[in-house]
Amino acid sequence: PRSIIALAYNRHAAMQIRQRLNALIGDDARGVTIRTLHALAMRLTGASFAERADKADDNYFEKILLEATALLRGDGLLPEEADAQRDQLLAGFRWILVDEYQDIGNAECELISALAGRTRTDEEGKINLFAVGDDDQNIYGFKGASAEFIRRFETDYQAKPAYLIENYRSTAHIIAAANAFIAPAADRMKAAHPIRINKGRVKSLPGGDWQARDTVGQGRVQILPAGNSAITQAMTVMAELGRLAARDADWSWASCAVIAREWKLLHPVRSYCEWRGIPVQSAREDSFHFWKLRETQSLIEWLKQSGHALVDAARMNDFLADKSDNPGWEMLREALREYALETEGAELPVAYFKDWLAEWGCDARRRQTGLLLVTAHGAKGLEFDHVAVLDGKWQPGKDEDIDAIRRLYYVAMTRTKQTLTLARLDDGNVLLDAIHDEPYLLRRSSTRIAAPPPELERQYVCPGLKEIDLGFAGRFVSTDPIHGLIDRLEPGSPLSLQTINGRWCLLNAEGDTVGKMSGAFAVRSAMQCTEARVNAILVWRKDDADTKYGEPKCDQWEVVVPELVFSTCN
Numbered sequence: 001p002r003s004i005i006a007l008a009y010n011r012h013a014a015m016q017i018r019q020r021l022n023a024l025i026g027d028d029a030r031g032v033t034i035r036t037l038h039a040l041a042m043r044l045t046g047a048s049f050a051e052r053a054d055k056a057d058d059n060y061f062e063k064i065l066l067e068a069t070a071l072l073r074g075d076g077l078l079p080e081e082a083d084a085q086r087d088q089l090l091a092g093f094r095w096i097l098v099d100e101y102q103d104i105g106n107a108e109c110e111l112i113s114a115l116a117g118r119t120r121t122d123e124e125g126k127i128n129l130f131a132v133g134d135d136d137q138n139i140y141g142f143k144g145a146s147a148e149f150i151r152r153f154e155t156d157y158q159a160k161p162a163y164l165i166e167n168y169r170s171t172a173h174i175i176a177a178a179n180a181f182i183a184p185a186a187d188r189m190k191a192a193h194p195i196r197i198n199k200g201r202v203k204s205l206p207g208g209d210w211q212a213r214d215t216v217g218q219g220r221v222q223i224l225p226a227g228n229s230a231i232t233q234a235m236t237v238m239a240e241l242g243r244l245a246a247r248d249a250d251w252s253w254a255s256c257a258v259i260a261r262e263w264k265l266l267h268p269v270r271s272y273c274e275w276r277g278i279p280v281q282s283a284r285e286d287s288f289h290f291w292k293l294r295e296t297q298s299l300i301e302w303l304k305q306s307g308h309a310l311v312d313a314a315r316m317n318d319f320l321a322d323k324s325d326n327p328g329w330e331m332l333r334e335a336l337r338e339y340a341l342e343t344e345g346a347e348l349p350v351a352y353f354k355d356w357l358a359e360w361g362c363d364a365r366r367r368q369t370g371l372l373l374v375t376a377h378g379a380k381g382l383e384f385d386h387v388a389v390l391d392g393k394w395q396p397g398k399d400e401d402i403d404a405i406r407r408l409y410y411v412a413m414t415r416t417k418q419t420l421t422l423a424r425l426d427d428g429n430v431l432l433d434a435i436h437d438e439p440y441l442l443r444r445s446s447t448r449i450a451a452p453p454p455e456l457e458r459q460y461v462c463p464g465l466k467e468i469d470l471g472f473a474g475r476f477v478s479t480d481p482i483h484g485l486i487d488r489l490e491p492g493s494p495l496s497l498q499t500i501n502g503r504w505c506l507l508n509a510e511g512d513t514v515g516k517m518s519g520a521f522a523v524r525s526a527m528q529c530t531e532a533r534v535n536a537i538l539v540w541r542k543d544d545a546d547t548k549y550g551e552p553k554c555d556q557w558e559v560v561v562p563e564l565v566f567s568t569c570n
Contacts, residue, residue, distance in 0.1 A: 001028045001029070001030070001031030001032045002031040002032075002033075002092060003092055003093055003094040003095055004031075004032045004033065004093070004094075004095045004096075004097070005032075005033040005034075005035065005040075005093045005095070005096055005097070006021075006032060006033070006034045006035075006096075006097040006099065007035060007036070007037050007040060007096065007097065007098045007099065007112075008034065008035070008036050008037075008099045008100065009036070009037070009099060009100040009103050009104075009381075010036055010362075010363045010381070011036055011039075011359060011360055011362065011363040012363050012365055012381055013036075013099055013100065013381055014034050014035060014036055014039075015338055015341075015342075016381070017034050017099065018034050018341065018342060019341070021034075022341075030344065033093070036359070037065070037104075037108050037111065037112075038061050038064065038065070038359075038362075039359055040068070040111075040115075041061075041064045041065045041067070041068035041111060042064055042359075044068040044071055044072070044089055045064055045067045045068050045071065047064055048355050048358075049355045049356075049358035049359040049362070050351070050354040050355045050357070050358040052358075053291035053358040053361065062107055065107040065108060065110075065111050066107060066110075068111055068114075069107070069110045069111045069114045071085065071089060072086050072089060072090075072111070072114035072115055073086075073114050074086060083125065086117070086125075090115070090127070093115075093127060094127055094128060095127070095128045095130070096112070096115060096116060096127055096128065096129045096130065097130050097131075097132070098112055098129070098130070098131045098132070099132050099133075100132070100133060100137075101131040101132060101133030101149065101150045101153065102133035102134055102135050102137060102138040102145070102147045102149075102150050103133075103137075103138065103140050103145045104145060104146075104149055105143065105144035105145050105146065106144065106146075107144075109149045112129070112131075113156075115127065116129040116157070118156060118157060129157055129159075131150065131153055131159075132164070133147075133150040134190075135147040135150060135151065135188060135189045135190070136182050136185070136188060136190065136407055136410055137380065137407060137410070137411050137414075138407060139376070139377060139380065139404070139407055139408045139411055140377075141404060147189075150189070151189065163190060163193040165190070165193050165194065165195050165196055166195075166196060166197070166198040166199065167195050167196065167197055167198060168198045168201075169383055169414075169416075169417050170197075170414065170416060170417055170420075171197075171204070171205075171206060171207055171208035171210075171219060171417070171418065172197045172201075172204070172206035172207075172208075172440070173206050173207050173208075173219055173220050173221055173439075173440035174221055174413070174414075174416060174420050174440075175195055175196065175197055176206075176438065176440040177221040177413065177420070177435070177438075177440050177441055178195070178410060178413045178414050179194045179195055180435050180436065180438065181406070181409070181410055181413060181431070181435060182406065182407070182410045184406070184434065185403040185406050185407065186403055205219065206219065206439075206440065207219015207220060208417075208418055209418065210244075210418055210419055213247050213248065214244065214247055214419075216243075216442075217244075217419065217442055218442070219419070220439070220440055220441055220442040221420045221421075221422065221440055221441050221442070222240070222419075222420070222421050222422065222442045222443075222444055223422045223424050223432055223435075223441065223442070223443045223444065224236060224237065224240055224421055224422065224423050224424065224444050225424055225426070225444060225445070225446040225447070226390075226391060226423040226424055226425055226426075227425065227426060227449045228425060228426040228427070229425075230264070230265050230267070230268050230390075230392065231268045231452045231456050231457075232449045232452065233265075233268070233390055233391060233392070233423050233425060234268035234269045234271070234272050234456065235268075235272065235449060235450070235452060235456070236423065236449060237258060237269065237388045237390065237421065237423050238269065238272045238273070238276070238278075240388070240421055241256060241258075241371075241386065241388060241421070244386060244419060252385075253278060253279050253280075253370050253371045254279070254368045254369050254370055254371075255368075255384055255385040255386065256371050256372070256384055256385065256386040256387070256388075257371070257372040257373075257374055257379065257382070257384045257386075257387050257388075257415065258371065258372070258373055258374075258387075258388045258389075258390060259374055259375070259376055259379050259387060259388070259389050259390065259412040259415065260373075260375060260376070260389070260390040260392065261375065261376055261390075261392060261393040261394060261408065262375065262392065262393050263284060263375060265390050265392045265393070266282070266373040266374075266375075266390070267459055267460065268456050269371075269373055269390075270282065270373060270460050271455060271456045271457075271458045271459070271460065272455075272456055273370075273371060274455075274458070274460070275453065275455035275456065275458075278370070278371060279369060279370025279371065280370045280371045280372075280373065281366065281368065281369060281370050281371070281372060281373070282372075282373045282374075283365075283372055283373065283374035283375075283378045283379075284373075284374075284375075284378070284462075285327075285462060285535070289465070289536070289538055290331065290361035290364045291358055291361050292538040292539055292540070293328045293331075293536060293537070293538060293539075294328065294536075294537040294538065294539055294558060295323070295326070295328030295329050295331075295332055296328065296332065296357070296361070297539040299316065299319065299320075299332060299357075300354065302319055303316075303350050303353070303354070308350060309349065309350065310347040310348060310349060310350070311347065311348070311349075311350050311353055312340075312343070312345055312346060312347045312348070313336045313337075313339050313340035313343065313345060314340075314345065316336055316353075317333070317336055320332060320333055320336070324490065326490060326491040326492065327366060327491060327536075328491060328536065330366060330367070331364055331366055334365075334366060334367050335357060335360050335361075335364070338360065339353065339356060339357075339360075342356075372384070376389075376408045376409065376411055376412040377408070379411065379412060379415050380411050382415055383415055383416070383417060384415055384416055384417065385416070385417050385418045385419075386416060386418055386419045386421075387412070387413075387415050387416035387419070387420055387421070388420075388421040388422075388423065389409070389412045389413065389420075389421070389422050389423065390423050391422075391423045391424050391425040391429050391432075392425065394409055394429055394430075394431055395429070395430060405431070406431060409431055454567075454568070457567060457568045458530075458565055458566065458567050459524065459527065459565070459566045460563060460564075460565055461524075461563070461564045461565075461566060462535050462561070462562075462563050462564075463517065463521060463561070463562065463564065465561075466518065466520050467517055467518055467520050467521035468515070468516075468517060468518055468521070468559065468560075468561065469515065469516035469517060469518045470518075470540055470544070470545070470546075470559050471540070471545050471546065471550075471552060472515055472516045472559070473486060473515075473540075473554075473557035473558060473559070474540060474542070474545055474552035474553065474554060474557040475550065475552065475553055476553060476554065476557075477553045477554055478553075478554040478555070482513075482514070483554075483557060483558070485508060485512050485514050486514050486515075486537065486557075486558045486560060487558070489508065489514065489534050489537060489560060490534065490537075491533075491534050491535060491536055491537070492533055492534060493508070493509070493533060493534040494508075494509050494532070494533055495507060495508060495509075495514070495532040495533055495534060495560070495562055496511075496529075496532055497517075497529040497532050497562070497564060500513065503516055503517070504516065504517040504521055504523070505517070506532070506560055506562055514560050515559070515560035515562070523566070524566050526568060527566040527567060527568055528566065528567060529564050529565065529566055530565055530566070530567045531564070531565035532562050532563070532564050532565065533562065533563050534560060534561070534562060534563075535561045535562055535563040536561040537558050537559065537560055537561065538558065538559040538561060539556065539557075539558055539559075540556070540557055540558065540559050541555065541556050542554075542555050542556070
């Protein structure tokens with residue numbers, strides 16, 4: 001096991017591999033190294049996630065990948081020196097698994113090539129390489145990812161292809177619909193190898209348990225007429241999910257998702273859930289500047305003050321025991337659950353944990369507690385019992401590749417296990433309309449949609465950092481009362497948004513100003529802010545500040561990040 005390294009696209013995928021490997025082979029899984037590509041590059045170069053947590057960006061990670069590749073190749077060294085350096089860096093690895101190979105870009109491809117020793121002439125210097133990928137799920141072209149690397153893998157490495165075509169997740173009806181949907185895409189590697197249900201379920205009803213449970217859908221993939229607007233679509237989709245919920249005594253909104261191409265299409269769904277009291281959460285807010293969160297920095301400060309050289313998950317959980325259930329503390333508890341699994345409860349250096357936590361925060365995901373609202377890009381790698389895919393923006397634009405859009409929709413479709421509902425707006429959807437009518441598909445007839453209630457006109461807005469005056473509290477000395485006022489706020493604390501001397505300001509319940517918005521913030525036309533609350537509180541430091549607005553008067557301060565609710569003006 002210690003000669004095996006598995007490389008994943010993100011931390012969530014790495015954790016999934018670890019959990020499934022533990023279930024499959026037990027104790028032997030402990031010896032397998034499982035990392036993200038970026039984490040491997042950071043380890044090879046000696047870089048630290050914790051040191052760069054506030055400043056890490058795509059350009060930084062790209063640089064680290066290039067540096068790690070150069071080290072493995074031994075650039076600038078004599079051949080024998082390069083070989084010795086590579087052997088030392090690889091630490092005995094003889095087998096490499098690369099997951100989601102269709103999502104790698106040129107820098108990742110070069111790192112994997114150097115890791116495997118592809119260009120070496122001596123067979124002893126090469127490492128066995130096993131890559132898993134699906135060109136049908138190549139959706140990160142805008143980030144430089146290309147399915148071309150997996151297409152040429154067989155030639156690059158004289159590899160033997162194997163087709164993994166058994167689906168262990170979805171019903172036969174959902175699999176058939178997804179196959180039909182992706183089939184028209186050009187140059188598919190699996191064109192002659194359609195996905196099928198795994199052998200262990202081949203005798204199951206094609207519609208699964210819902211074939212008998214739902215007399216309307218009967219387990220088929222449903223195309224649902226959704227009216228002519230984002231609001232009517234939200235009403236239609238949520239009514240359908242509500243209909244399904246009424247037919248399942250064990251229904252849990254925490255196993256459901258609504259997926260869209262753009263965030264703005266999900267806004268009315270959020271409004272509907274708030275109106276009807278349905279638990280809901282947005283994937284967009286999961287990793288909201290995790291490292292800078294007050295809660296994260298409180299844990300880091302506690303570790304610093306404790307003086308412990310070594311720490312384990314149990315000791316840190318003791319620190320969290322009396323903390324509230326706000327999202328920040330809950331995310332830390334989720335992180336520690338994963339850390340405990342990965343480290344098996346061992347005591348390890350504090351510096352190791354800090355670096356681990358900083359990496360975890362790059363792809364932080366809260367445990368799902370309600371209906372998840374997520375984009376198709378954000379849904380990749382996730383799975384749910386029930387999924388509804390919203391219509392809108394699936395038509396190709398001027399320079400858009402129809403197959404790229406098709407692959408993105410296909411990813412959304414294939415996230416579900418039990419039921420799949422596909423909304424269709426009145427102006428049509430060329431992708432959905434191209435699917436032929438088959439037994440696995442149910443095109444529902446149009447029904448009258450009631451007039452939207454005013455509650456669905458609400459917009460729930462979490463301003464970005466560019467819209468917030470990040471240095472507001474930093475312009476006051478550390479003894480100023482402003483710091484105490486912010487310190488008493490918690491996520492969920494009520495706020496109000498008002499203009500004072502021409503600036504939009506955030507006021508606490510007592511009317512004290514606790515934050516300001518930047519010049520980039522603008523109230524939505526014909527709307528007014530009717531509710532406001534604290535979404536998160538971030539820790540900001542002098543090194544973070546933009547000094548063009550003047551030097552801060554304290555070394556550290558807190559920034560209030562609001563959630564604002566806008567309603568149409570009467």
